[in-house]
Amino acid sequence: MYPVICYGVGCGQAARYKVAATWSDGQTCELKTYAIACESCIVAQWIDAKRRRLGCRLIPGETLEEPCVYELVRGSRDRTLVRREDLESAAPA
Numbered sequence: 001m002y003p004v005i006c007y008g009v010g011c012g013q014a015a016r017y018k019v020a021a022t023w024s025d026g027q028t029c030e031l032k033t034y035a036i037a038c039e040s041c042i043v044a045q046w047i048d049a050k051r052r053r054l055g056c057r058l059i060p061g062e063t064l065e066e067p068c069v070y071e072l073v074r075g076s077r078d079r080t081l082v083r084r085e086d087l088e089s090a091a092p093a
């Protein structure tokens with residue numbers, strides 16, 4: 001398997017975390033991935049994801065939760081993701 005590379009510009013490190021938000025149209029529900037990142041870039045990527053979420057236009061009936069930081073576990077299903085609120089709280093408000 002090839003390594004998952006961090007989205008950080010010029011980074012090139014193996015990614016360890018992902019930023020994702022739960023999206024729903026009222027019938028189906030899915031985890032929308034904003035970014036994957038290494039340990040040093042995850043906070044910046046999370047802040048960027050929150051900013052991009054604010055610019056996301058939803059049609060009536062659609063909902064999009066705040067992006068959250070999860071551990072990136074190779075081969076696991078989204079529902080087994082481990083959330084890392086400690087990394088989110090490390091970000092400036």
Ligand SMILES: [Zn+2]
Nearest residue numbers: 006008011041
């Ligand atoms: Zn990185």
